[in-house]
Amino acid sequence: MNIDDDGARDWTESTAMVAPALLGAATGLILGEMMHPSARRGAALGLAALGVVALLPLAVGGVVNLVNGPESKRGANRRLRQIRDAGAGHDFVEDSLSEVGVI
Secondary structure (H helix, E strand, C coil): CEECCCCCEECHHHHHHHHHHHHHHHHHHHHCCCCCHHHHHHHHHHHHHHHHHHHHHHHHHHHHHHHHCCCCHHHHHHHHHHHHHHCCCCCHHHHHHHHHCCC
């Protein structure tokens, strides 16, 4: 749940996550008795597989963040390397001395 600057809660993210589950449950209750048991089993397995596939990007993103995130050792080393490399192309001492005419 996000809280706005006014202190009001933003329910859009929470409702967006819950809505598909509620719609799926309602559909299951409505169609449950209308379908043959073997057809229900196949439909349930297919929908479960689609649900797992839909969650894969979230799971992969979480694992990648654990391995390469800023809190991990690799992430901290990468950030430190970026900071060091940012100044590697500049030689401020030589530039300053050449401007003054020493070099």
